[in-house]
Every structure is written in C-alpha cells, then in structure tokens.
Amino acid sequence: MLDQLLGASPLVRPAYSLMRMFARATAGVATHERMVHGVRWSWFEAGPSDGEPLVLLHGFAGSKDNWMLVAPLLARRYRVICPDLPGFGESGLVREGDYSIGEQANRVVQFIDALGIKSCSLGGNSMGGFIALTIALDAPDVVSALFLLNNAGVDGPQHTVAQESLKSGYDLFEVQSAEDVSGLLALLMHQPPPLPWLARRAIVAHLSHRHGIQRRIFDQILKDAVERPLNERLGEIAVPALIMWGRSDDLLHVSAAEFQHQQIAGAELVVLENAGHVPMLERPLRTAREMLSFGERLAARSA
Secondary structure (H helix, E strand, O other), X not given: OHHHHOOOOOOOHHHHHHHHHHHHHHHOOEEEEEEEOOEEEEEEEEXXXXXXXXXXXXXXXXXXXXXXXXXXXHOOOEEEEEEEOOOOOOOXXXXXXXXXXXXXXXXXXXXXXXXXXXXXXXXXXXXXXXXXXXXXXXXXXXXXXXXXXXXXXXXXXXXXXXHXXXXXXXXXXXXXXXXXXXXXXXXXXOOOOOOOHHHXXXXXXXXXXXXXXXXXXXXXXXXXXXXXXXXXXXXXXXXXXXXXXEOOOOXXXXXXXXXXXXXXXXXXXXXXXXXXXXXXXXXXXXXXXXXXXXXXXXXXXXX
C-alpha cells in the first residue's frame, strides 16, 4: 500500500518515481505491461524465466510493489510474478466497473493463461488472498500450491473492532489529515514506519483523489466478504496450503487463520509475532523464509 500512496503529491511524485525505479532495479525485478481481454495489466517479475511460477496478489489499495521486499528472496526458487490487479497500481480500470471477487479471480486466471502458465503457486495478502482462495476453489487446475497471508474472505469466530465497524459502513480509507494517515497505518501495521508530514499529506491527497473508485471497489469486496464468505467451501481445497498471519493484525482477527487451518486438509499455519496485516512488509525475511521452506517441503514430497 505505502508504495502506491507516496506518489500522490506533485511535490513528491518525481522523487518518489525515481526512488521506485531505483528500488525495482536494486531488487532485480523487470516491469512489464500487456493487454489481456481488454484490460491493461502491469506486473513485475523476478527470478529465472524458466523457474517454477509463483503469482502474488496484493491487497486493497495496494500494488505489485507491496511484494518488493520478498520477491528477490523468493526468486532463489521461483519465477516470481507480481501484478497490479485491475483498478489498482499501474494496471487499467475495468470498463464495466465490476470488481467483485469472482470477476477479479476470473481476470487473474486470464492473466496467468496469457503468460502461457498452465499451473502455478498462487499467493495473496488480504483482498489478494480472497481472490487466490477463490481461484483455488473455482479453477483448481491453475493452482499447484496456495499461500494465504492475512487473507480476507473467511469469517473467523472472532472479529476485530475494525471488522465490526466496516460492516456498519465505516469508510476505512476516507482520510482527511496527516493524523488520519497515522491511524490508518497503525491499524495495518504492528510497528508503522515513521513518515514525514509531507509524505502523510501525500497519502491524504492520493486517497482523496481516488476515493470514488476505491470506495466502489471496496463496497463490492465487502459485500462478497459479508454475504458470500468461503467458510463452507474450505474443505474443497485440494492443494497444499500455507497460511501465514500477523498476530497483531487489528484489521482481520487471527482466529480466521486458525479456522482455516482446521478446515483445509493438510494446511500449515504460521503465526508471526510482531507483525500486523501486511507481514511481507513488516517481516519480509521471515515471510520469505517460511514460503521457501514450504516450497522445499512440497518439492521433497514430489521427489
């Protein structure tokens, strides 16, 4: 999320663009664009082009750069593919305006097919995890292994205060001041990074500018999560799954991770201390190590 937001203000956009370009070059990732079924996709890749494909999906208001810290580490084993989902980052909007989880899942399957990939490991954080879980259920041939990081789409036995507020109509991303930004980051992260006032004002400007489209997308996602959670279908998951959760997640309660662990046959669960809703940003080394270790165990079983 932070990467997309910091480029909002005219005062910081050029400097931020240069920083992002430098970060991508340092990380050894290559950015690509392609039209797929009328939608412009932007994504970056890391690792060997003939490696085992791993597609990672970001959360709401995020972008492909949310995976920037872990992608170079995962590239030791995988061909890592991190797209901006339609409606986010540098990818295009959807003409008909349908950003429901089912439609986004269909688009991701089309994107994977357009890259010539028949089957891949698939991971996602928050909204991206909801989409990944949906694909594993509705297009199981596409998914060889599943990584769920603080994923939405499953109603755990306990709720956070934020979850209850969202259900009653609270607009999480309507921020009007730098102080509001600090509160939002504190909700998403266990230890938010210190941001200067100018950067926080840039986030305010960005969220205000995109509030209309983001609110429409969020309302569709929330409707799916509230009315069509995947609880009853978790037993259908037939691929190896690793569930990772920041214990200090104040947005989605950790009990959802424990529930999924019980319902998905053979699933493994890792709860990360000192991490919140975005563990790949807060604990990138541990996140990558757990994902690589899981992949190695799967390869050993296959061998």
